[in-house]
Amino acid sequence: MAVKAKKQGVRRASVDDRRELILRAAVEVFSRKGYTGCRIQDVAKEAQVAYGLVYHYFKNKDELLESVFATGWKGFLKLVQAEIDREEHITARVRGIVGVAFEAYRRDPRAVKVLILEVGRSPAGGSVNRGGAFSQVILAAANMFKAAQQRGELPAQLEPVLCATMLFGAIEMGLTTFVMGLLDKRDEAAIARAQEQVVETYLRGVTAR
Amino acid sequence: MAVKAKKQGVRRASVDDRRELILRAAVEVFSRKGYTGCRIQDVAKEAQVAYGLVYHYFKNKDELLESVFATGWKGFLKLVQAEIDREEHITARVRGIVGVAFEAYRRDPRAVKVLILEVGRSPAGGSVNRGGAFSQVILAAANMFKAAQQRGELPAQLEPVLCATMLFGAIEMGLTTFVMGLLDKRDEAAIARAQEQVVETYLRGVTAR
Amino acid sequence: MAVKAKKQGVRRASVDDRRELILRAAVEVFSRKGYTGCRIQDVAKEAQVAYGLVYHYFKNKDELLESVFATGWKGFLKLVQAEIDREEHITARVRGIVGVAFEAYRRDPRAVKVLILEVGRSPAGGSVNRGGAFSQVILAAANMFKAAQQRGELPAQLEPVLCATMLFGAIEMGLTTFVMGLLDKRDEAAIARAQEQVVETYLRGVTAR
Amino acid sequence: MAVKAKKQGVRRASVDDRRELILRAAVEVFSRKGYTGCRIQDVAKEAQVAYGLVYHYFKNKDELLESVFATGWKGFLKLVQAEIDREEHITARVRGIVGVAFEAYRRDPRAVKVLILEVGRSPAGGSVNRGGAFSQVILAAANMFKAAQQRGELPAQLEPVLCATMLFGAIEMGLTTFVMGLLDKRDEAAIARAQEQVVETYLRGVTAR
DNA sequence: AATGAATGAGCATTCATTCAT
């Protein structure tokens, strides 16, 4: 029985691996060629699997790309949520959130590039979910800001939703500076400085009176 | 000859009208369906001109979309540049730039939506030019910040390029809040408050020490 | 103006020709390969037009095949209707209808083969219309039989709808005998005898008491 | 050994059950989606067996469908043959054949629908066998009619093959009236009347002089 | 300049069939 369980485990793992393999390949191709340029064939070739297997794991192209977002976003969301839930002063939480984002970029810049450049773009169908995923983070952060206001850690007159969108706007654009090549993405120190400046500027902006 | 000249004048005007007509139609369709979903046929139908006429005025689809950006961006850029060139304290200029962006949104939300959702996000081909257009504004603003630092209006330790990207990030996300429906886009007062908050937060962030 | 009208006429005619050309080609391929085996490419090749042109005139494969039915059926329907409307004894009308069907077979056996072998078969969508077209004839004939009953030309206890379906069933099977090769389709005399037998048997069946 | 035999017996029965199960599922799906729309996967799902198991019992899709016909047809054929072989007047035999067909419809309308809508109508591949199955009944009936003519029960000038095709045409169309919804398939009395009319009309048609 | 019919390469998607487990 242990053996059988193990076998099933292996099989399961194998299945997950395959799916994961294709997903990774999709991220790769997607980040290189963008949404439109990404052909299923390229993904299959990149993953070194047969053409039709992609359709074994994903209903269609849209769902595949959807999953790319969902997966990448889910990981990010989880980490961000952990920072949001941290029982600390709002400044520490904001620092944490920015840190999570920059760390993600350092670890897998291509995945972040996809998330940054393609979120909100797509044929009608998918946009809902992606927009939804994005909204989710915004609203979670907005709640965090609202609570902070009630604890007196933040000026009451600020609109929490705007605080949230501006935070992620600052992060996004901070990273975009590297993604677009306006600053050198291989310069670790520059990335660190950018992170610092995003955090400090944002915090001063929302807290200083 | 006068008659002929007049005729030519009329014709030219007519030509420009046609071009303009198609361009406007492209913005319309583009904002509705996004880059990928925008078919030449849709544009022609929207402009109520014949299919092939689009190819008289634009070499191909890419050039058409390129022109959409160029035109929309050119107008925006001109106004932003005017604010950048204004001989005033950096805070006034920043206020001006944010004002220009929000005003543009109030006047033509669809065009702004296109600019926001599609700029810098595109299949390989056009990215250069569009990215270029975007970079242009960033770099112009970066220069403005650098000069402001030299005049002592801004802390010297800030990276000017990041100041610029963060400014536009804040603006973009401020507007995105409405584009994505997180805040009510028909609520004029909310838009005004958002503008105010974006400006104030940003300025406090970069100036407060 | 006359010239212009002529030109337009020519253009129209040309357009109709193209459509017609493709339609004929579709009948040809369809009768050879059946519904499933009929590839758009084959139709295009048969019509000697470009692949995409088929989609210029027909929305998709289904609509093309739909049109094949509609066209073929329309012609048949018109002739049958003429017989139905003839102001004569029911026996003469029935004779006329059978004559129309057999004549159509003599003239274009392939088209009749398509009509006979493919009616009622197809992906869900199309079947409705084809079934509808078929129902139309049945119901028209049923009305004819009902009127005949009221004129006392036919026993009152017969169900008119059944009279109609049985008539066309007799015709269909009479022709099927040749389509399936149970009787020699090149034997003109055999066809004539079959027509005779279908008519006589059917009429005796419904009239004799 | 007894045990083994028993086991084999059980296995055989089980095997037959499995085969039968798949066959039934095929009829089901086939009647719902038609020849083209019937995917192996659908059949497997309907039978609640694994995808590949279908290929243990049937060489390929064609053979599966072939078997559907063969099985359904075999049962029908057997009953029809029994009526054909009955040592009675031709009218009684015809009555019997019609009765068999209508009874089959009452018992399993879906299977009859498949037989009616798909027999003799198919892509090249399978047509031979299916057409063959159909021809078989026709020819058997034709022989019956020929013998009846020799016994003087039927006019000699009738073509026996045509008598046979017309009989099955009348039956087919009588049932088609319900299959196509021209008459209410839930109205038992209507079905009975239809059967009556088909028999009487046909018999009067072929016998009355 | 204006029209829209014609072209065909490109791509997503399906599905019968095989095969390792």
Place this chain on the structure above:
DNA sequence: CATGAATGAATGCTCATTCAT
């Protein structure tokens, strides 16, 4: 026997672009 993952050829359909009128 049983399973369902894996394969890839086949094909419908789209849409940018050209061209005759």
